[in-house]
Amino acid sequence: MVIKKDVIVVGGGGAGANIARLLSDQLDPSLHTLTLINARPFTVFLPATVRMAVTDEGNLEEQILIPFDRLLSKRLGEVRVGKVVAIEEDRPGAGGHVVLAGGDKLHYDVLVLTPGTALDGPLAYPDTKEETLAFIKEWRRKFRDANHIVMAGGGPVNIELAGEIKEYWPEKKVTIVQSRKLPLHPSYPDRFRSRVEKECKARGIEFVFEDYLDQEVPKDGAVTTRSGKRLVVDMVVVSRGGTPSTGFIKNFDSSIVTERGFVRTHPSLEVITHPGIFCAGDVVDNEERNGLGKYERHAAVVIANVLDHLNGRALSRTYKARSSVDTITLTLGKSGGVAFSRRFGGTIWGNWVVWFRISRTLYVPQARRRMGY
Structure with missing residues (x-):
């Protein structure tokens, strides 16, 4: 009997939704499970939110509050609506659990963190x-x-x-x-x-x-x-x-989060000192400014390295900030x-x-x- 390896993506914003979508096409459903966890039952497309805040012209709320029901491949993946409040690692590189508000725990072998920023x-x-x-x-x-x-x-x-x-x-x-x-x-x-x-x-x-x-x-x-x-x-x-939504990551290991709330990673976008945990999106600690333009490049690196980790290979891709x-x-x-x-x-x-x-x-x-x- 094959014991499937569990992949969890935390955060369904611009970075997380893209990574989950691509992983759902590339992971083997006979060997893996995939779960995207997001606090809302929809993603918010932020570049259009400023106009949406001001006017009802075009009913932008009907266009940019986008459900997840068509995001993932029919082959693999589920979306779980909930807020991650803690990470419990068995030991570095050996997986663990994420804890949701309310107490539910979900097992992971590989964890991708894309919590984004909290706006005001x-x-x-x-x-x-x-x-x-x-x-x-x-x-x-x-x-x-x-x-x-x-x-x-x-x-x-x-x-x-x-x-x-x-x-x-x-x-x-x-x-x-x-x-x-x-x-x-x-x-x-x-x-x-x-x-x-x-x-x-x-x-x-x-x-x-x-x-x-x-x-x-x-x-x-x-x-x-x-x-x-x-x-x-x-x-x-x-x-x-905006403020990085990384409080639960800091509570997990304060040494991997900067004073400003950004997550320290290797060039592979693997979180320092925690093999098998990756980070992408606006909360990555580098000199680039926030923006959707970098998410596809983040996704390419994270997905390649997630597959490497799952298959026991050395991580093959690195990310270079392009400030x-x-x-x-x-x-x-x-x-x-x-x-x-x-x-x-x-x-x-x-x-x-x-x-x-x-x-x-x-x-x-x-x-x-x-x-x-």
Whole structure:
């Protein structure tokens, strides 16, 4: 009698769903089982969520809250809805169990960790479909009813939110309070950050630079920045860029998680000191910024090495971070936006390119196809 080896993927976001889909085609169902565990019964396609938070145009919630029912091959694989709260390793390289909220334990021989990041503000979705739809509806109401909206922080999410608000309500006042002298992080060149500022201002978005907003709720219809600037507002939106959802990994072994919550791996994307446990997606500790573009490359390395581990072979694939070709695209509503690539000394693209490539569809059709729709 053959004892099957159990493969578990934790997290069904952009990285985990892709890895589970490809593994379901490549694992041998007579030798393996495959389980994808996700806290929600659907994946959330994050690049389209900023627009979904602002408007009901196009009913994006019907398109980007995508069920898992068509993801895995009919040959192999099941999806388990639940939240992983602990990992119990028998010994390094010998498998173990993941523990779900409620106490259920699932055995693994190989474990792939893709927990993603927890977002805040209008992108902090609950776990059930009913709660998520109510959450989306409430944020849309907030944006609709506010006349002056202040964004605390000049990062990508707030910039894109500001652009979507001005797209659908050009008469509303939108102000971004940013601690630096330009939008975004200074790891991007000033000429790109200045272009972002220019494109935002062309849409009527205002900035308060080199200042901070600690107040998340207006008092008497206003907020006050650290420098003492008083802004009459109806609503404050805070976006800190996301926090790695790696608490359960840190509780398992704090030495494999950085102070910022990222997971330390070998170039094989195998977690250090824990053979047979792999990590992919936004929580991998390297110099690349978060983004969907790297998930396919992560998947290729992880899948090859998972198969090697299952077959008792030395791991054959390594991953090289590509921060030198890092690309960021900011959509500013349906009409366009601005993008930057580090290739060729740094290239900037404007509204037409962003409109043609991204802002028209936000890659929603492609995301649905990857999920089997």
